[in-house]
Structure formats: C-alpha cells, structure tokens
Amino acid sequence: MSQRNITSFFKPKDQTANTETKKKVATKPENANEKESKDKTSNTPVKRKSDQESSTGNAAKAIKTEIKTETSPGSKENEKSINNNVKSETIPVEVKKEEKTDISPEKPPQKTMCLQLNDKKVDSITTDYNPDKSNYHPLNDAAWRKGEKIPYLALTRTFQLIEETRGRLKMVEILGNFFSSVIVTNPDDLLASIYLSINQLAPAYEGLELGVAETTLMKIICDTTGRKMDFIKSQTHITGDLGIVAEQSRMAQRMMFKPAPLTISGVFKKLKDIANAPGKNKVTPIKDIFIACRGSEARFFIRSLIGKLRIGIAEQSLINAVATGIVKSKYMDKMKKMGEEKLKSEIDEVTLILKTTYCQCPNYDKIIPTLLEHGINEIEERCPMLPGVPIKPMLAQPTKGVSEVLERFDGLTITCEFKYDGERAQIHCDENGVISIFSRNQENNTTKYPDIICRIGEFSKSGVKSYIIDSEIVAWDVEQKMILPFQVLTTRKRKNVDVGEIKVQVCVYAFDLLYLNGEPLVTKPFADRRKLMKENFNETEGMWHFAHAMDTSDVDEVQAFLEESIKGNCEGLMVKTLQKDATYEIARRSRNWLKLKKDYLAGCGDSLDLVVIGGYRGKGKRTGSYGGFLLACYDDENEEYQSICKIGTGFSDESLQTHAEFFKNHVVPTKKSYIACDSSLEPDDWFEPVQVWEVKCADLSISPIHKAAIGIADPEKGISLRFPRFIRIRDDKTPEMATTGREVAYMYNSQDQIKNQQSRQNVIDDDFY
C-alpha cells in the first residue's frame, strides 16, 4: 500500500496483541499481510480492502450461495467442539485449527493503548502522516482514512473494550474518544454510531424494534457456519451469550472470498431493513451481514439482533460520551495544552446542554444533524419541544404526612390535586391534528387508546391547533360513574386495540398543559398553565376531566381532601406549587410536586421500584421455581445496580411460576460488572436486569452486606429493606427508571426514628434527590 495519510485506530502494538490472540486460536501465520494474501491467492485471489470495490451485499451474496452447499462432516468429537471443521463441496474453506479452550473470542487491544492511539490518530489527521513510522499497520482491519465510511469493526472493537472495562468514567472515555474520531473523520457516521451504541434504530417512541428470536438466529448461525443446532444450543447454555458463540463459530471458519468489510452506516441501514421486514424476510439480510462479519463484529451484530448489547451504555453515559466526543474533536491537537481540568469542565458544560436538549426533544435524528450543522450553542433553540415528540415527564417527591408537605411549602401558594392511580399519558396534537399518546416512558401508546382518539375532538375548544396535555388515564366504571382500581386498567390490551373489542372503559384526568398553539409553556408558572388548560379544553363526564383540585394550605382541609381522594379510589394527593418555583421541570423528580399517599402514613413511606437481579431456587412447595429473589436499586451516577434485599414474600404460587418462566430466558452465567453485590448473597441464577418490581417494606436499615446507597447514608455500608413484600410488576418502568440509591438514602433518612437521631446537617440535601 502506498504511503498516504492514514487514519488508524489501533497502534501496531495493539495489533501485535491482536495477532497474538489470533495465534492462540488459529494456525494462521502471524507475521504479515502478504503471507495471508499469498496463502489465499494459491487458491482464489482475495482482493485487498483498498482495491475492493464490490458492495457488501454483492460479496455477501456470492458467499452465501456457496455456503449453502456446505456440509459439516460432524464426527461426534467435532460436534462437541465449537471449532468443528466446516467443509465446502464447491469452494475451499480455510478452517482454523484451534485449541480446546474454544470460547475465547478475539481479545481487544489494551485499553490504554487505544486511548493513546485515539489521541495520536487525531494528530495523524492534521499532520502529514507517514504510515511506516507511526501507528498504521497493514493488519489493522479497523483502520480507516478521513472521509471514508468507518468500518463496523472499529465500533465493535470499541464495544469490546467497553465490555472489558470496569468503571463508568473509563467506559465513557473510550466511547467518547471513538465519537471524537468519528466527528473528525466522517461525521456522517456519528448518528449511526450513537444508535448502534445504545442498540436503537430510531427514537424509542417510534417503536422500531429488532428483537429477533434467539432460535431464528441460532438457525442462521448453523446455516452459515455449518455447525449443528445442538452444539450451538449447548454452547449458548454454557456461555449464556449467543453473541460469543456466533463470534467463535464465525471465526472458526475461513472463507476464500473475503466479503467487503462492513461499515457502520451499512450495518445500521441493514438493521433498519431487518426491523421493518416481516418475520421470515429478516433471514436473508441477517445472513448477508453475518457472513461478512469479522472478529467481534459477529458478537455485537448478533447481540444487537437479540436486543441486548451487554456493554452497559445507558442514556446518561451516552450523552456524556457524545459530549466528550464533541469537545475532544474540537481541540484535537491542543488537548494536551488545555489540561485535564479545563477539558473536563467544557465536557460537563456540553453534557448539560445536550441533556437539556434531549429532555425536551428526545430524538437523535434531529439533535445530531443539527449539532453537526449548527454547533452545540444553537442546539437547545433549534431542537425545541414539539408535539409528536414525547418529553420526559416531571416527577414528584414522596412525603410522609400533611405537616411535612406544609412545612416544605411554607409561604408558597399551593394546590392539592387527587393522585389518580392509572397510567400516565402525554397527549399530543400537532399542527396537522395528528394525535399521539405517550407513556411515562416515552413509548407510543396511541394504538392502545383508539377510544380516546375517536372522541378527542370533544376535548379541545375551537381555536386550539396544537397542544401537549399531561394526564393520567384511569379505568372507568360507566354504570357506577366511578374510577376503577389500577389493576383493572392493566387488563386492557397494550397495542393495536380495536374500538369494538374494548371491555375496560377509560377516562382521562388532565392535570397540566405543556404546549399550546406553537408555544411551549413549561417555563410559565403552573397557575398560568392551569388557567390556559381550563380556558382551552372541555370536561365531559366519564371521558375528560381536569384533576380534582383544591387550592389550600390549611392542615385540616388538606387532611380532609386526602381522605376524600382515597374514598374516590385515588392513591392520595399531589401537592403542587402554583406561582413561585412552579415551572414544569422536564425529566426531574422535583420538590415542587410532592406526593402524599395513603400508604405513607404508616410503614416506610413510598413503595420502591426495584430491579430483579438474581433468583434462589425454591425448596419444598417451591421446588422447581424460585423461592426468593435478589433485588437491586439503580445507582444512576455510576450506572450500576446495587443489591438492596432478598425477597420471598408477597408471591402467590402462580406468580412464582410466572416469574420462573420469565426469568428462564434472562439467566446470565456470571455476575455482570455493573452489579454491586456482596459474594455472600450469590444467587443460584444471575439475571439480566430487565424487570422492575414494586415492593413495600416495614422499614429501611443500614446493612453491612447490601450495597444500596453505599457512601451516602453511611460511608461504607449500604441500606437494605426489612420485611420486603412484592406488590406488582412495573411494566411501565425500565430498569434505569428504578428507585435510585439517592432515593433510597432519602427514604432511609426520612424515617422518623433516624430523623430524630441525626443533626440537621447530616440529612441529605433535597437538591440531590
């Protein structure tokens, strides 16, 4: 290859590391590219990456046709090994002979190397770069030049590093460095890189999901690699990860025709096609990509399809990483001169702008192109709140009693509203009259409520062109004209409901107006928003109501209103500021909304929403299912799950069966790095964090073993729940929306007993909660 400016992602040293790994798993000569080419040219010439013009699709197709004729000789011995040889009747397939320790996917280069190299790589773009002297290496498949489409392998190697890294800061740094490389060399690939890193194809509310069944993928792996189904199944059972098995299977097989390297944009587009394709039409595009996968590409491609990337990059980390990428790409060669502190403070600033923007417009399709075109300073203004794009809702803080509420709001004008126990609904109407209904979680619930859509015209008065209403949808008893319990609402179908088949009627209780006729209202005080809502919308009995409210701060009146709410089948009250400190705080659990539930009056206060991370097999009557579970809260700062209690109460025999069935598909072989848990609690099975349970308890206490809120209420000990009881599954919450460590600490500190023991300074500052 001629000398020219090369953008290379990994140092030669890294490459050596790679080669060494390869040596371990393959008998392939380690030294040179020429050798590799020569070996192949002896049979069929393999085109070099640089002169290969054919598209992935074509190359893939060519191979696919050949692969179809492959047969596995499948001696019993071979079948047992993941490296069983694959033969082809039509094309010679080079097969790697590997050692028995076969589940050892390609090791990524050393972390620090990658980071240094990222900086260097950035230099390499600005200076006239000589590949002979610096970090270019012919064996580096993940390298790319400025302006070129970025190889998918560069991204999956980054994922590999993240997967093997402990600590969120480091993970963010690795991903941020990668994003900075993308921004500098080919910003067009940034959006796809971002989506692939969080395993999404579009904003969550568009509901475009991959989620291909594991068995379908297993079959594809068998078809394309010649492995036997039993073998793939058993290896998946051992490793607990079809991604790793796919990677091993793919690596064990060498083909004469090297398909064109996959690119980030190419894979992203194909994944979208796969998501949009009906069931059986997904198979061909999956095969096309899978047979073109190199190294860790296979692992992450398969994991993307399953719907679990397992690198633990959640929303907050992603935004931090994008901010890191933006700032680093801006300073490139000046980074060292800038000093760490200045760099960090600028990254923090950009993170905040991005977060605010994402809260009002959670849509990377809009944010990223705007960012690249207009820069970070204009982003907030250019990506405003818009009907049709769900915003993250404002949430409330729990309180323990009427007097606490009034103390907190001393001197402020407030209102008390009934707290309805149903499903949060953001109702959007855009300028064209298109209606969408979004859940608390920004999921699109429009097809769940066709009855609401049918009669929406009665709701708004004339002159209303566009709006966003915040509301609670509750189940409604038409005959008795009363609200029905939350459990009734859960029996309603979740999607594509037919008006004719509706058994559970619903009523909407509107409590806020966030947008009206082209104007966001979130910065106006609640009193003004509420006035506008009442002026522009109608009430119709059993269909549309404004939340029942009373503007008072009289203790007795609040107490009486609370009791009235409970009689009316509500959970309690929401107490809200009206004038001062009364803006709508997007995505915040704000102190300007306090919730006062009947349950708070006894016990520990609010219930907790906890993530199930493990199961203990049952004995006696519970043999065959789990007898208990390990629960965790979510530490949103470090993005880890912290164990909080074991739970074995509140379950019916039937619900235990249901849980066992459900978690059977989410067992992982070992504890994941993002789980903080003492070894003495080791469950029989670890689960992926996928489900949230609402739990009540007698109280919270300091625990020497549990890790919840460690370092907050106590410098070294965590907090655990006493006498926890299962209440219900919270399908409307993702694991990242579970009760946080800080919230746990807050609840612990709010317990009267503790409150009395502590001096005021020790009590957690509400601002952090």
Ligand SMILES: Nc1ncnc2c1ncn2[C@@H]1O[C@H](COP(=O)(O)OP(=O)(O)OP(=O)(O)O)[C@@H](O)[C@H]1O
């Ligand atoms: N009048 C109201 N104003 C605001 N929210 C209300 C009102 N009535 C019912 N709600 C519901 O109460 C929720 C606020 O409570 P919180 O912040 O604790 O969230 P949550 O944990 O999902 O709620 P919970 O566990 O209490 O059901 C809102 O998300 C909304 O669904």
Ligand SMILES: [Mg+2]
């Ligand atoms: Mg609720």
Ligand SMILES: [Mg+2]
């Ligand atoms: Mg709750």
